[in-house]
Structures are given as C-alpha cells and as structure tokens.
Amino acid sequence: xxxxxxxxxxxxxxxxxxxxxxxxxxxxxxxxxxxxxxxxxxxxxxxxxxxxxxxxxxxxxxxxxxxxxxxxxxxxxxxxxxxxxxxxxxxxxxxxxxxxxxxxxxxxxxxxxxxxxxxxxxxxxxxxxxxxxxxxxxxxxxxxxxxxxxxxxxxxxxxxxxxxxxxxxxxxxxxxxxxxxxxxxxxxxxxxxxxxxxxxxxxxxxxxxxxxxxxxxxxxxxxxxxxxxxxxxxxxxxxxxxxxxxxxxxxxxxxxxxxxxxxxxxxxxxxxxxxxxxxxxxxxxxxxxxxxxxxxxxxxxxxxxxxxxxxxxxxxxxxxxxxxxxxxxxxxxxxxxxxxxxxxxxxxxxxxx
Amino acid sequence: xxxxxxxxxxxxxxxxxxxxxxxxxxxxxxxxxxxxxxxxxxxxxxxxxxxxxxxxxxxxxxxxxxxxxxxxxxxxxxxxxxxxxxxxxxxxxxxxxxxxxxxxxxxxxxxxxxxxxxxxxxxxxxxxxxxxxxxxxxxxxxxxxxxxxxxxxxxxxxxxxxxxxxxxxxxxxxxxxxxxxxxxxxxxxxxxxxxxxxxxxxxxxxxxxxxxxxxxxxxxxxxxxxxxxxxxxxxxxxxxxxxxxxxxxxxxxxxxxxxxxxxxxxxxxxxxxxxxxxxxxxxxxxxxxxxxxxxxxxxxxxxxxxxxxxxxxxxxxxxxxxxxxxxxxxxxxxxxxxxxxxxxxxxxxxxxx
Ligand SMILES: Cc1ncc(COP(=O)(O)O)c(C=O)c1O
Ligand SMILES: Cc1ncc(COP(=O)(O)O)c(C=O)c1O
Numbered sequence: 001x002x003x004x005x006x007x008x009x010x011x012x013x014x015x016x017x018x019x020x021x022x023x024x025x026x027x028x029x030x031x032x033x034x035x036x037x038x039x040x041x042x043x044x045x046x047x048x049x050x051x052x053x054x055x056x057x058x059x060x061x062x063x064x065x066x067x068x069x070x071x072x073x074x075x076x077x078x079x080x081x082x083x084x085x086x087x088x089x090x091x092x093x094x095x096x097x098x099x100x101x102x103x104x105x106x107x108x109x110x111x112x113x114x115x116x117x118x119x120x121x122x123x124x125x126x127x128x129x130x131x132x133x134x135x136x137x138x139x140x141x142x143x144x145x146x147x148x149x150x151x152x153x154x155x156x157x158x159x160x161x162x163x164x165x166x167x168x169x170x171x172x173x174x175x176x177x178x179x180x181x182x183x184x185x186x187x188x189x190x191x192x193x194x195x196x197x198x199x200x201x202x203x204x205x206x207x208x209x210x211x212x213x214x215x216x217x218x219x220x221x222x223x224x225x226x227x228x229x230x231x232x233x234x235x236x237x238x239x240x241x242x243x244x245x246x247x248x249x250x251x252x253x254x255x256x257x258x259x260x261x262x263x264x265x266x267x268x269x270x271x272x273x274x275x276x277x278x279x280x281x282x283x284x285x286x287x288x289x290x291x292x293x294x295x296x297x298x299x300x301x302x303x304x305x306x307x308x309x310x311x312x313x314x315x316x317x318x319x320x321x322x323x324x325x326x327x328x329x330x331x332x333x334x335x336x337x338x339x340x341x342x343x344x345x346x347x348x349x350x351x352x353x
Numbered sequence: 354x355x356x357x358x359x360x361x362x363x364x365x366x367x368x369x370x371x372x373x374x375x376x377x378x379x380x381x382x383x384x385x386x387x388x389x390x391x392x393x394x395x396x397x398x399x400x401x402x403x404x405x406x407x408x409x410x411x412x413x414x415x416x417x418x419x420x421x422x423x424x425x426x427x428x429x430x431x432x433x434x435x436x437x438x439x440x441x442x443x444x445x446x447x448x449x450x451x452x453x454x455x456x457x458x459x460x461x462x463x464x465x466x467x468x469x470x471x472x473x474x475x476x477x478x479x480x481x482x483x484x485x486x487x488x489x490x491x492x493x494x495x496x497x498x499x500x501x502x503x504x505x506x507x508x509x510x511x512x513x514x515x516x517x518x519x520x521x522x523x524x525x526x527x528x529x530x531x532x533x534x535x536x537x538x539x540x541x542x543x544x545x546x547x548x549x550x551x552x553x554x555x556x557x558x559x560x561x562x563x564x565x566x567x568x569x570x571x572x573x574x575x576x577x578x579x580x581x582x583x584x585x586x587x588x589x590x591x592x593x594x595x596x597x598x599x600x601x602x603x604x605x606x607x608x609x610x611x612x613x614x615x616x617x618x619x620x621x622x623x624x625x626x627x628x629x630x631x632x633x634x635x636x637x638x639x640x641x642x643x644x645x646x647x648x649x650x651x652x653x654x655x656x657x658x659x660x661x662x663x664x665x666x667x668x669x670x671x672x673x674x675x676x677x678x679x680x681x682x683x684x685x686x687x688x689x690x691x692x693x694x695x696x697x698x699x700x701x702x703x704x705x706x
Binding site for chain 1: 376379540554555575
C-alpha cells in the first residue's frame with residue numbers, strides 16, 4: 001500500500017499553549033483509509049482535515065460498530081517528537097477490532113503513516129510542559145444499511161488535537177462518585193474494548209455525578225456491584241498499607257496502557273504491587289482504619305490523577321487529606337519525565353518520530 | 354415551530370415490490386431537526402434525502418451517544434396509509450433519550466411532521482402483502498468534541514425505506530443460538546434503551562451464531578447467565594403447556610411494542626399469559642417432557658417469527674417439529690390484519706395518515 005499525501009494550501013495556526021483546552025481544536029491534516037471486502041484496507045491518504053460525508057443510514061450511527069484509541073505525541077525541550085507506547089495502542093485497537101467484528105489493521109503500516117502525519121503537523125505540537133498533541137485513531141462502520149450485522153465497509157481515520165492539561169484544575173486531586181445504580185459493563189460484554197457504546201453507557205451516571213459535584217464516576221462490577229472496576233476514562237489504583245493495588249483485568253475493564261506503565265514502574269521500584277479483586281467494603285474498612293493511604297487514576301489524558309474524595313451513597317471517603325500523595329506524585333513524575341525526554345527511557349516505551 | 358418543506362425536483366422510483374430487501378433503499382425525502390442548548394429543538398424540515406456532513410470529531414462517532422426507533426407504515430388494499438402504535442415508538446424514543454442524556458422531543462409535533470413526510474412519500478409505500486415502509490427516527494450527538502460528556506448539540510432525523518419481508522425465507526421458523534459466553538446487556542446498563550451500543554455488543558455472538566448456521570442470538574441475563582432475555586432484534590415468547598410466557602421487563606430487555614401487542618391480544622383471547630423469569634433449565638426440561646409447545650420472537654421487522662430450533666452448547670432443542678405453531682400463526686395473522694386494515698382495530702393501535 002502506498003500512502004498518498006495531499007497538503008493543505010493555507011495552513012491554520014495553533015492556539016496559544018495557555019489557551020488550549022482538551023479535544024476542541026484540530027490540526028490541518030488527517031489520515032484516512034477505507035476498507036471493503038474486495039480490496040481490504042486501501043487508499044491510505046493524508047489529506048486536509050475535512051468533514052465526513054455519511055449516509056444517514058451509515059451503520060455506525062445506528063448500530064455503534066466502531067472503535068477508537070487515544071494516545072499522545074510529546075515535544076521535548078530540544079524539539080524532538082516522541083510517542084509513548086504507540087504500538088500498544090494499535091495492538092489494543094486490533095483487539096477492540098476483533099471484539100467488534102472489524103477488520104484489523106497492519107500496525108507497522110499505521111505507525112509509519114502516523115509518523116508521516118506527525119512530521120507534517122509538527123508545528124501543531126505544543127511545547128509547554130503538560131501540553132501535547134492528542135492522537136485519535138478511529139474506525140467506523142460505513143455500510144448504508146439498516147439491518148443488524150457486521151458492516152462490509154469501514155473508514156479508518158486519525159485526527160490530531162493540540163491539548164492542554166486534561167483537568168482544568170491541573171494536578172490537583174479529583175473527587176469521584178461511586179455509582180450504586182448504574183453499571184458500565186459486565187463480563188461477557190464489550191467493556192474491555194475501546195468502543196463508543198461503553199462511553200454511551202457511562203453518560204447517565206456521569207451527569208448525575210457532575211450534578212453532585214463529582215468529576216468522574218467510579219464503576220463497580222455489573223454482577224455483584226461490589227468490586228471496583230475503573231473510572232470514566234481511567235483505571236484506578238489504591239495504596240493500602242504498603243501495597244499498590246488495582247483491579248485485575250476481568251473482561252469488563254479497559255486494559256489501560258498507563259495502568260500497565262504504573263504496574264511496571266512500581267514493581268521495578270520494588271513496591272508491593274497486586275492486581276486483584278478489591279471490594280468497596282475493603283476500601284471503606286481501609287479508610288476507616290487509616291490504611292487507605294492514596295487513590296489515583298491512570299490514563300493517557302491525565303497520566304496520574306490523584307483522587308481526593310470518593311463518595312459511595314451517604315459515605316464520603318476523604319483520601320490523603322484531599323491532597324496528592326507521594327506514590328501518585330512519584331509515578332506522575334516518572335512517566336511524564338519519560339514522555340517529555342527528561343528521564344531515561346528504561347522500559348523502551350518511547351518511539352521517536 | 355414551523356415545519357419547512359423543500360421538495361426534491363427529480364423523484365426517484367421505488368424498486369419492484371418483489372425485489373425489495375430490508376433497509377437498503379431510501380425514499381426521496383427525509384426529516385431533519387437540530388438541537389442546541391440556546392434554541393432547543395429547532396429548524397424542523399423535510400428536505401431531499403441527503404448525506405450528513407459531520408466533523409470526524411462528532412461525538413456520536415466516538416462516544417455513541419445516540420438513540421433510534423423502528424416502526425412501519427402500511428398501505429391497505431384501498432390505498433389508506435396506516436401507522437401501527439407510532440406514539441408508543443416516540444414514547445420509547447423519549448425514554449431512551451432520558452437514559453442517554455439526550456433532550457426529549459415533542460411527540461405531537463413529531464407525529465404531525467412524520468405524517469406530512471409520509472403523505473409526500475406515499476408512492477414509496479409498497480402495496481404487496483408483507484411489504485411496508487420502514488421508518489427510522491434517529492438522534493445523534495453532534496458536538497465536534499473529544500471529551501466524554503453529554504453533547505450540547507444533536508441532530509434528529511427520520512429516514513424511510515420501502516421493505517420486503519424481513520426474513521428472506523418468509524414466515525418460516527428461524528433457528529436461534531443461545532449464547533453461553535456473550536452478554537448483550539445487564540441490569541443497571543443501557544439494555545432497555547434503543548441505543549447503538551446494544552447492537553454493537555451483539556455483533557460478536559451474532560457472527561458466531563451465523564457461522565454455526567443460526568439466524569439470531571438468544572441472550573441470557575448478564576448476572577447468572579441462566580435467565581432468558583431476548584433475541585437480537587425481537588422479544589421472545591414460549592408456549593409451555595397452556596401458558597404463553599415471556600421474560601419480565603427487568604431493565605436489560607428492550608420493551609418491545611410487538612411484545613406488548615402479543616400480551617394484550619393473548620390476554621384478550623383468554624389465554625393464560627405471564628411475564629416472569631424463565632431459566633434455560635426450565636426450557637430444557639419443558640422440551641424434554643414435551644410441554645414446550647412453541648417459541649416465537651416478536652418485533653416490528655418480522656412481527657412474529659416462529660423459532661424452529663434453539664441451540665444451547667451441545668443441546669439442540671427442536672420446537673413444534675421445526676414448524677410454525679398455532680399460537681404464532683394466530684398472533685401473526687391478528688396483528689398483520691390490524692396493520693393492513695383487514696381486521697377491526699379493537700385496541701385503537703392504528704393511526705391513519
Ligand atoms: C474506560 C477507560 N479506562 C481506562 C482508560 C485508560 O487507558 P490508557 O491508560 O490506555 O489511556 C481509558 C482511557 O484511555 C478509558 O477510556
Ligand atoms: C433488541 C430488540 N428487542 C426487541 C425488539 C422488538 O421491539 P418492537 O416490537 O418494538 O419492534 C427490537 C426491535 O425493535 C430490538 O431491537
């Protein structure tokens with residue numbers, strides 16, 4: 001396959017770094033590629049960022065057959081452009097593809113195409129610490145057909161958005177709401193895939209949480225509604241006594257790449273780390289006897305998000321006095337230092353562009 | 354709000370009734386309406402059927418915030434156009450809207466708009482028995498934004514498709530596959546709403562079933578994986594001894610309008626009817642002792658779909674010798690006769706256009 005490139009004539013300008021929000025501004029170009037049963041993936045092209053023209057019967061709009069990824073490109077002080085574990089994102093995209101009956105993509109080819117796109121858009125990558133270029137690879141089912149089945153055609157696209165810090169409050173603890181009534185995903189379902197339906201399922205409880213003043217929802221398992229799963233767009237970790245613990249991947253949790261980075265680093269540092277079931281009762285108890293030292297989320301958008309407060313029904317659990325704890329702090333620094341080229345890439349996580 | 358109408362200059366032609374498939378051909382016009390926080394629902398318009406022009410960052414494509422409905426317009430022998438329980442569809446649309454944090458619509462206004470659209474498209478409604486005009490009202494989230502939250506803008510549209518019989522095999526029993534490993538929805542989730550994510554969640558098992566030669570999947574509950582829920586795009590009924598039984602609405606099943614029609618008619622006819630939990634073990638036992646007389650699905654697409662065979666792991670349950678049973682036959686005739694104006698509309702289900 002040969003990548004074709006059509007450059008935009010009049011280039012746009014990147015907003016000032018200080019004014020960047022999350023996911024609202026897009027760069028001049030995007031990557032597009034089509035799939036049909038006859039041709040497989042074909043016509044890969046970089047072209048000016050443009051609207052999609054879709055039949056109102058497009059299957060994605062009716063049956064939600066789609067998948068996506070989220071990763072970032074970082075610019076170092078010396079102007080180098082770096083991707084953080086990008087192949088892991090494309091591996092996860094291919095896993096999501098299988099789960100949603102979508103044809104997989106060739107990771108090497110996509111990596112090369114993404115790098116070409118990033119080189120073209122290098123002026124769109126902001127430089128201020130904490131900022132980055134968010135990369136959103138997406139696949140949507142495009143058959144204009146109203147019966148329920150896997151589509152025969154797809155569009156794959158990558159769009160880029162220069163982003164500021166995810167939480168406008170900065171690296172300050174967030175408050176999270178534990179949903180008693182709503183469930184995001186269940187064993188045997190699509191929770192472990194990055195597919196739009198999971199986020200649709202999260203909206204009602206998220207809006208409820210927002211009304212109560214909480215930034216995100218912490219989900220419990222769909223069966224017993226007792227075991228911690230993950231947060232809206234992050235995996236979750238707790239420091240209980242001297243143990244760093246996170247829910248085991250069970251089929252209904254997204255296998256986060258930041259989660260994996262946290263586990264790897266914490267082990268490397270000789271910390272006691274475990275992936276296991278964690279019940280809400282265990283957390284309440286640990287909070288009560290003072291052994292719940294920290295809680296934090298992990299995800300591409302915010303890297304590490306300390307949790308200052310968790311609410312479960314009438315119970316409000318304040319954690320680490322509502323401040324950022326040392327483990328969250330250390331992990332955030334270690335990961336962002338690798339991303340921005342301030343520390344050695346001991347784990348071979350970085351791919352230079 | 355005033356409905357504006359822009360007529361298409363060159364009208365298309367409807368395919369021959371005998372060549373109609375399901376959901377592939379669309380009529381000349383569609384209904385469109387937009388929502389913004391400032392204006393609410395606004396700019397309702399009938400205009401030529403046209404592609405949607407959407408930013409690749411459109412929230413529906415990433416976070417699946419959308420809902421839809423499916424209903425039909427029928428033409429009687431005397432050329433009258435009839436809708437079947439359309440207000441129930443729009444009530445369900447509004448329930449789905451609430452579940453997905455989408456602003457609800459004014460049912461009276463939409464009913465009038467739909468009727469205007471149908472009058473304009475009356476030549477698109479096929480006449481042969483079994484054919485009809487399928488109506489697909491849809492709402493999609495349209496903010497071009499990559500953060501997870503409820504959108505601030507939406508598009509509502511209605512598209513129309515002349516359709517033949519849903520099952521190309523006609524009113525012949527279908528074979529269904531009971532999924533042991535996959536789950537469509539769970540209590541506390543979005544299963545009771547008509548939203549794309551539920552159909553995305555059904556694809557993997559459906560493709561698996563197809564490979565094994567089964568037309569659709571019968572879902573079990575997500576918690577114990579023991580109780581019958583529904584079929585891909587139908588609710589399910591069993592005749593056990595002299596009881597007509599269907600799973601109780603529990604939050605994870607779509608509350609089908611045909612389901613409600615079946616319950617209403619069967620009760621009216623003095624049959625013993627119940628909505629309750631039905632376990633797969635009960636069905637296997639009833640099949641074994643010969644008391645499982647019939648099984649059939651209910652839904653807008655096919656009205657009543659007799660089930661000839663159900664497969665659960667290694668077990669194959671043949672039902673009513675793989676033929677259509679008398680209860681399925683009687684219900685199908687009663688409902689379609691009301692739809693096509695061949696029987697009196699005793700339940701006030703018909704709304705004339
Ligand atoms: C539901 C969900 N869980 C967890 C994560 C964290 O995954 P990652 O660390 O790969 O960004 C994300 C965000 O990507 C997510 O959307
Ligand atoms: C998941 C699901 N269940 C049941 C039904 C049947 O509902 P109705 O009878 O309203 O068409 C449908 C189809 O509309 C469906 O998609």
